[in-house]
Amino acid sequence: MRKILFIIFSLAILLNLQTVLRAEDLPIMLSLDTDLVEVGDAVQLSLAFDNEQEIAAPELPEIDGFKGQYLGPSTMMSIINGKASSSITHRYILIALKPGKFKIGPFSFTYNGNVYKSQAREVEIVSRGKLYGQKQQSSRNPVPAEAETKQALEDRIFLTLAVEKINAYLNERIPVTIKLYVDQLMVRDIQYPVLEGQGYVKDAFSRPRQYKEQLSNIVYDVIEFNTYMYATREGKLNLGEAALQCNLVIKDRSRRRGLDGFFDNDFFDDSFFGDVFGRSRIYPLDLKSARLTMDISALPEQNKPPEFNGAVGDFRVQVDAEPKQLKAGDPITLSSKITGDGNFDSVSNPALVSTDDFKIYNPEVKTDKEVKLFEQVIIPQSDKIKEIPVIKFAYFNPNIEDYVVIEKGPIPISVSPSDETQVKMIDASISKDIKAQATTQVLGRDIIYIKEEPGKWKEKGQFLYKNRTFVGLQFLPLILLILTFIVQRRKERLDTDLRYARKLRAPRVARMGLKKAKQYLNSNKTKEFYDIIFKTLKEYLGHRFARPSAGMTSEVVEDLIKSEGLGQDIAAKLKTCFSECDIARYAASSLKKDSMQNSLESLQEIIDYLERKKR
Amino acid sequence: MKKKIIIILSLFIFIGLSLNGNCYCLQKESNAAGVFYKANALFKEGQYEQAKDEYESILNLGIESGNLYYNLGNAYFKLGKRGKAILNYERAKLFMPQDSDLKSNLDFTRSLLENPLVFKKQNFIVRLLEKISDYFSLDGLSVIISVLYFILFFSIAFSMLHRKGPAFFKYLINIGFILLFIFGCVGGIKFYRTQIQQYALIIRSFADCRFAPAEDAVIHFRVYEGAKVNILNKDGNWRRIKTPDAKIGWIKGAALEKIISL
Numbered sequence: 108m109r110k111i112l113f114i115i116f117s118l119a120i121l122l123n124l125q126t127v128l129r130a131e132d133l134p135i136m137l138s139l140d141t142d143l144v145e146v147g148d149a150v151q152l153s154l155a156f157d158n159e160q161e162i163a164a165p166e167l168p169e170i171d172g173f174k175g176q177y178l179g180p181s182t183m184m185s186i187i188n189g190k191a192s193s194s195i196t197h198r199y200i201l202i203a204l205k206p207g208k209f210k211i212g213p214f215s216f217t218y219n220g221n222v223y224k225s226q227a228r229e230v231e232i233v234s235r236g237k238l239y240g241q242k243q244q245s246s247r248n249p250v251p252a253e254a255e256t257k258q259a260l261e262d263r264i265f266l267t268l269a270v271e272k273i274n275a276y277l278n279e280r281i282p283v284t285i286k287l288y289v290d291q292l293m294v295r296d297i298q299y300p301v302l303e304g305q306g307y308v309k310d311a312f313s314r315p316r317q318y319k320e321q322l323s324n325i326v327y328d329v330i331e332f333n334t335y336m337y338a339t340r341e342g343k344l345n346l347g348e349a350a351l352q353c354n355l356v357i358k359d360r361s362r363r364r365g366l367d368g369f370f371d372n373d374f375f376d377d378s379f380f381g382d383v384f385g386r387s388r389i390y391p392l393d394l395k396s397a398r399l400t401m402d403i404s405a406l407p408e409q410n411k412p413p414e415f416n417g418a419v420g421d422f423r424v425q426v427d428a429e430p431k432q433l434k435a436g437d438p439i440t441l442s443s444k445i446t447g448d449g450n451f452d453s454v455s456n457p458a459l460v461s462t463d464d465f466k467i468y469n470p471e472v473k474t475d476k477e478v479k480l481f482e483q484v485i486i487p488q489s490d491k492i493k494e495i496p497v498i499k500f501a502y503f504n505p506n507i508e509d510y511v512v513i514e515k516g517p518i519p520i521s522v523s524p525s526d527e528t529q530v531k532m533i534d535a536s537i538s539k540d541i542k543a544q545a546t547t548q549v550l551g552r553d554i555i556y557i558k559e560e561p562g563k564w565k566e567k568g569q570f571l572y573k574n575r576t577f578v579g580l581q582f583l584p585l586i587l588l589i590l591t592f593i594v595q596r597r598k599e600r601l602d603t604d605l606r607y608a609r610k611l612r613a614p615r616v617a618r619m620g621l622k623k624a625k626q627y628l629n630s631n632k633t634k635e636f637y638d639i640i641f642k643t644l645k646e647y648l649g650h651r652f653a654r655p656s657a658g659m660t661s662e663v664v665e666d667l668i669k670s671e672g673l674g675q676d677i678a679a680k681l682k683t684c685f686s687e688c689d690i691a692r693y694a695a696s697s698l699k700k701d702s703m704q705n706s707l708e709s710l711q712e713i714i715d716y717l718e719r720k721k722r
Numbered sequence: 723m724k725k726k727i728i729i730i731l732s733l734f735i736f737i738g739l740s741l742n743g744n745c746y747c748l749q750k751e752s753n754a755a756g757v758f759y760k761a762n763a764l765f766k767e768g769q770y771e772q773a774k775d776e777y778e779s780i781l782n783l784g785i786e787s788g789n790l791y792y793n794l795g796n797a798y799f800k801l802g803k804r805g806k807a808i809l810n811y812e813r814a815k816l817f818m819p820q821d822s823d824l825k826s827n828l829d830f831t832r833s834l835l836e837n838p839l840v841f842k843k844q845n846f847i848v849r850l851l852e853k854i855s856d857y858f859s860l861d862g863l864s865v866i867i868s869v870l871y872f873i874l875f876f877s878i879a880f881s882m883l884h885r886k887g888p889a890f891f892k893y894l895i896n897i898g899f900i901l902l903f904i905f906g907c908v909g910g911i912k913f914y915r916t917q918i919q920q921y922a923l924i925i926r927s928f929a930d931c932r933f934a935p936a937e938d939a940v941i942h943f944r945v946y947e948g949a950k951v952n953i954l955n956k957d958g959n960w961r962r963i964k965t966p967d968a969k970i971g972w973i974k975g976a977a978l979e980k981i982i983s984l
Contacts, residue, residue, distance in 0.1 A: 339933050339936070554831070561754065563787060
């Protein structure tokens, strides 16, 4: 009894102990591949979970001094002394951002109700060049020692946004410059920048420029993007921030020391070899510039000329008209070419001061870089016109902050009376009565009357190409063409490959022969029966083995069967069949209906067997 | 036996359903025809507003016809709404592009516009293909292309089977191929212009096009009633349009109406 109580007591203690152990936090093995690193380099962080295989990658909290990115998991299973254990390790890459001593961890995660905790590790980040010496820096850019004070990654790659002027007018063309500064980092896959903000329109970016620029005694590699913006609202305008995406190439420290000088020469390195041999890692960067606030003024009302149509900039105008000698009613093409600097979208056609006696059409506009051409058709209505009136073009020049009016013309032209007018004059001279009659008759034009019938009705938005039957029908010719192709190929083979053709013909010959033989068997015509059996057998075998039918004797067939490796029993059956046919030819009366039936069956068997073997 | 019964029953159900659908369509068409004649009578009495309403009520039934749009265009013309008149003539043109009455009314209405349209000059081939495509409706072109395609494939199949056959088939293949290519291009242009591009007509007397989709944005240019524009994209109630002379700007959606509402 005591023994039982002791066992129960021991078991209770053991179970309690297990519960206590379960309540404790489960450990995570935190490891780093190094605890000393330079700014811009990476540290690999591994978090290993024992006895787990499917635990999801924990999300890392913000780590001071580092920027993290998940690399991927690796699982491990081991069997020691027949006992299996497994673990999963999640790996992260941490980019060193600024110098100093920083603590990584402790981390705590909950999974399936279990709490996992890791220990903490300290990592020291040193300035650029301190860990591996100044060899690389000195070899590329002879930067003074003050440059070492600039340490953080944000100082080594950044974006700036600048405009030529902060105070501008509505619609004024303002150059915008976005610069990407990079200090001794490998960057690739640089995207065009995106400019945020409202109340303006901008042109597309021109081809970026690449050069070096010294800034606070540091020589940066610079990529410059240029465009123009035009404010569309007056008042305060927030421009930016400008955003740019690129990939930072980070070299693997473990191999860096030996190969440093050799592979780190190119600035915007495409890292082809680095990627292939696993010496570098890609880290996506989203760079953002500071925001700019601009002050946009409306165009002044003072001195605004009546011809002003919204053009802002500094322009020059050339005007020409062709032809200059014409008949009344003939068209003249008036060309106005506007060149200069400014917002060409806001430039409209220079206006004719007077449009009397001219029929004016809307101009055709052609825009090119820094040039806008208006080609307008004007038609003189009378032969009394001697010139195209003055053409005025007004614009606001933001440089002088005043309106400018350019005047061109008048352009002298020679207009002769039109043919139509001459005819009218001749008509008028013929008869005054007719003229009077013509003037009293009022001619005009109106629309043609409505349709009496509704025409063919159709479901709204239904077109034939959407009709399934119609679409399905279009496959028919294609199917037909494919079938024709197959038939043609087969026909060609039958024409050229005699052996194949005869092989195909063999069963048909056999079928016909057997049918006739059955008829003779039923009518008990022994001689005819065996004749057809003999004929069918020879013809079938001839076609089957692609030999002349006349030469098909039991000996020849036996040899052929042997050479094709067919069964010997079939050879025996064939021999019997041939001999029965021979007997029938000389002594037909000796063979009864049973024998005929047997012969027919054995012929059927022979043919079936040879057809099976053919396939 | 069971199989046969199932097939016969399925056939009956299929025929029944088809007839039911056809009956429904026929009923709708008969109603529409009644309204059409009523609208014509109103038009003849000079009651253009009521006639227009009756014509438009037919469109609400979900069916349309070239003559319906033509008459609706006439009703709008008589009401002095030239933009809407041109819009309906353009819609009618999709059904009966060769109708001379329609062409005459469309040209006449356009000639009355205060600001005639200026078109960007296209190259000769594009102009020729566009002219041919204007001559046919999309359904008409679908039938032509389909027939040419059938002829071409049948000729190829025949000449494959009869290599030493008459040379006529070889000529037929060559001609069929050239015609199919030409009509394929024409059909492609027609399809692009009617189904992909979104053309619209300005239905207000004029509308201001701005640089940005905002009330306070600077005015870029002005478009007038009856102008045919291409809608490039939209932003809320604003539409970005391109005029025939290649000017681009933002305009309020209420100032225009699409020719085809897909």
